[in-house]
Amino acid sequence: METDRDAVEPRDGRRARGARTRDAALAAAVQLASVEGLEGLSIAHLASRLGTAKSSVHAAFGSKEALQVAVVARTRDILIELVIAPALTFPGGVARLTALGEGWMSYLEAKTFEGGCVLSSASLEMDGRPGAARDAVAGVMREWLDLLTSNVERAVAAGEIRAEIDPAQLAFELNAVGMAANWQSQLFGEAFSYQTGRAGWRGLLESNKASS
Amino acid sequence: METDRDAVEPRDGRRARGARTRDAALAAAVQLASVEGLEGLSIAHLASRLGTAKSSVHAAFGSKEALQVAVVARTRDILIELVIAPALTFPGGVARLTALGEGWMSYLEAKTFEGGCVLSSASLEMDGRPGAARDAVAGVMREWLDLLTSNVERAVAAGEIRAEIDPAQLAFELNAVGMAANWQSQLFGEAFSYQTGRAGWRGLLESNKASS
DNA sequence: ATTAAATATGGACGATCGTCCGTATATAAT
DNA sequence: ATTATATACGGACGATCGTCCATATTTAAT
DSSP: OOOHHHHHOTTOHHHHHHHHHHHHHHHHHHHHHHHHOTTTOOHHHHHHHHTSOHHHHHHHHSSHHHHHHHHHHHHHHHHIIIIIHHHTTSOTTHHHHHHHHHHHHHHHHTTSSTTSOHHHHHHHHGGGOOSHHHHHHHHHHHHHHHHHHHHHHHHHHTTSBOTTSOHHHHHHHHHHHHHHHHHHHHHHGGGOOHHHHHHHHHHHHHHTBOOO | OOOHHHHHOTTOHHHHHHHHHHHHHHHHHHHHHHHHHHHHOOHHHHHHHHTSOHHHHHHHHSSHHHHHHHHHHHHHHHHIIIIIHHHTTSOTTHHHHHHHHHHHHHHHHTTSSTTSOHHHHHHHHSTTOOSHHHHHHHHHHHHHHHHHHHHHHHHHHTTSBOTTSOHHHHHHHHHHHHHHHHHHHHHHGGGOOHHHHHHHHHHHHHHTBOOO
16 A cells, blocks of 8 residues: 555655655554544644644645545554454454454554544544545455455355355444444443453354354 | 523523524534534534524534534434334334334434434544533433343343343444444445344344243 | 514634645755 | 755645624514
């Protein structure tokens, strides 16, 4: 998910400087977006947090929309690193699905993002606003749901999950539980325990277990 | 959920006029908020849609925050009317829970709100912004979850649902499925079928059925 | 009819926003 | 050293926002 600009001439110190700037800016932008939302994220606010001119931030990304897209891409990278990659060490199917659920909950519990999962809030925030940012969010979410679905399919093929179920349906339900955990923890704070999310994820896998 | 102003002297035609104005403004505000979000809802935009001066809208509600709170209260009223009240005609327990799920999905399917359930998006949007609006959202959501929980408890008491389950846990899962349905329908449009939400809700009740 | 009160209006205010432009600075190429 | 290029900067622009104020209008009370 690198921009063309980065890829053209990686050895150019000028572009490297720009890339470092964008990189640092993105790290702050992701945190800001997790709190303020993808739309609430403002170039002005981000610049002031970075201590740079706001025109610099604008120049680094080109437009607010491009910044939003970059934030989504970065969030995707972080999610892959913290949740998906660790789960890939487990065999596909129920084991990997379990690892994905556990990884997701741990990632939320660790408060990687101050304001909760950016993608969750963004997907509800952007739903009424056509544009590149919305498409980026929808794309990542589609990827995520497909990942869940394909692992349910493998679990069915391996005889771990009942063959009668619709893989996309179970993937939908697993995702629903995870998003709800993110949501309730943000809204109710300490009053919510991630064990509820873990139990929900586990329960879905259990109750759809193949009756061997 | 009426303001003090309305309650003081209901026969006062001046206040009645104001109440009518607020009422009409709220109807438009709720639609706008469902698309733009609770924070994206602006007094200026609302006024232009109503064809009135923006200072009039401001005067009617007092502040943007008060407008947001009023929108939440109105959304709650609509939800009670369209989803909860019909379900109350069914006996408490699984029957009522089933009716709540069906009512919720139908209400989403009917696109009562252009941009999807205001409360769902608002609860994720407001989570990082302390204030009256956030508290209002959290309060309504708490009510909703409590309603689900208490019906699960009744279902357990009636022997319809396994006694080992945690009522709050199942309520969490049911709510997760409903919110996810709202969310996916907004993000993926026609590609999402509310049957997925219905099946999820039904599946949760089925798989937690008491083994009589 | 007059006075009082509640609501509606238009105009103005400062704040914040995204964007653009001329220019300064840092790095590369020659 | 000089020229070319990519990035960073400060300043300005118009647009939009929430809020306030003086005033007009509608309804109630006397």
